[in-house]
Amino acid sequence: MENKNQAQRLIQIQQLQFTAVELNLFLDTHPNDQHVLALYNQVHQQLIESVRAYEQVYGPLLNYGYSPALQNYWAWAENPWPWELKY
Amino acid sequence: MWIYEKKLQIPVRVSAPNPRLAKYVITQYGGPEGELSASLRYLNMRYSMPTNRAKGVLTDIGTEELAHMEIVATLVYKLIEGASIEAIRAADLGAHYADHDRSLYWVNAAGVPWVAAYVSATGDPIADLHENMAAEQKARAVYENLLHLSDDPLVNDTLRWLREREVVHFQRFGETLMHVQEYLDRKKIF
Ligand SMILES: [Fe+2]
Numbered sequence: 001m002e003n004k005n006q007a008q009r010l011i012q013i014q015q016l017q018f019t020a021v022e023l024n025l026f027l028d029t030h031p032n033d034q035h036v037l038a039l040y041n042q043v044h045q046q047l048i049e050s051v052r053a054y055e056q057v058y059g060p061l062l063n064y065g066y067s068p069a070l071q072n073y074w075a076w077a078e079n080p081w082p083w084e085l086k087y
Numbered sequence: 088m089w090i091y092e093k094k095l096q097i098p099v100r101v102s103a104p105n106p107r108l109a110k111y112v113i114t115q116y117g118g119p120e121g122e123l124s125a126s127l128r129y130l131n132m133r134y135s136m137p138t139n140r141a142k143g144v145l146t147d148i149g150t151e152e153l154a155h156m157e158i159v160a161t162l163v164y165k166l167i168e169g170a171s172i173e174a175i176r177a178a179d180l181g182a183h184y185a186d187h188d189r190s191l192y193w194v195n196a197a198g199v200p201w202v203a204a205y206v207s208a209t210g211d212p213i214a215d216l217h218e219n220m221a222a223e224q225k226a227r228a229v230y231e232n233l234l235h236l237s238d239d240p241l242v243n244d245t246l247r248w249l250r251e252r253e254v255v256h257f258q259r260f261g262e263t264l265m266h267v268q269e270y271l272d273r274k275k276i277f
Contacts, residue, residue, distance in 0.1 A: 007098060010094050010098070011098060013094065014094065014095075014096065014097055014098065017096070018096070018097070021096075021147075021151060022255070024147055025144070025147055025148065025151075025255065025256075025259050026259075028140065028143045028144045028147055028259065028263075029140065029144065029259055029262035029263060029266065030262075031140070060093070061092055061093055061094060062090055062091070062092055062093070063090060063091050063093075064090055064091075066090055076093070079093075081093070082093060082094050082095045082157065082161065083095075083099075083157075083160065083161040083164050083165070085095075085098075087098040087099070087100050
């Protein structure tokens with residue numbers, strides 16, 4: 001399927017974000033854990049970097065101004081939607 | 088305010104169209120212990136919580152449940168997408184097809200539409216947090232039931248992952264309950 005590569009690239013983002021979600025929920029109930037705070041910031045940096053790299057090729061990941069429009073058309077609506085991707 | 092992210096929280100795969108399995112799995116879309124119920128239960132409860140920590144937990148878990156609703160929707164979509172009318176009829180999904188074709192709808196496994204009565208909010212934070220812990224356990228139990236019914240190993244991967252999330256949410260709600268309990272006890276002293 002033509003979007004196999006895209007799905008592959010997304011998995012890296014999904015893994016990083018899953019780590020961030022877990023750390024986020026943990027910090028909600030352990031707000032002073034310095035070790036986890038540092039981990040969270042580390043994952044945040046990596047996540048932002050892989051999102052920006054993904055968007056160069058596949059268009060905006062986020063709407064409403066949180067992702068740049070890097071293509072010469074409105075890729076946000078044109079590129080495949082999450083339930084249409086073939087993994 | 089919510090921002091949409093154009094991706095699923097995890098990759099979702101199915102082996103083949105399987106309308107019978109779709110009929111079961113859809114209960115985690117629109118059933119009493121489903122992801123819509125979970126998300127709305129938590130996001131609605133935030134307003135009457137006494138501590139910021141509790142509001143944070145409910146916001147973050149309520150938001151993750153929306154992502155889970157999208158995962159379940161994708162499962163159901165992929166399981167009925169290419170199914171033939173014969174297969175849909177044989178799977179007892181003819182009644183769904185009559186009203187909805189292959190589109191999604193918030194129903195339980197028996198086709199009963201979602202109702203707000205699935206969700207509770209008493210305004211008592213102790214009662215409400217216990218409600219959430221029970222809800223997470225009930226959602227976990229329903230994923231177990233679905234795993235017993237499912238004959239698709241790829242669908243099982245996703246169901247197992249969703250089941251584990253309920254365990255983590257239960258844990259976080261338990262910690263939140265202790266925190267709110269301490270806060271209320273302290274308030275009584277002063
Ligand atoms: Fe949950």
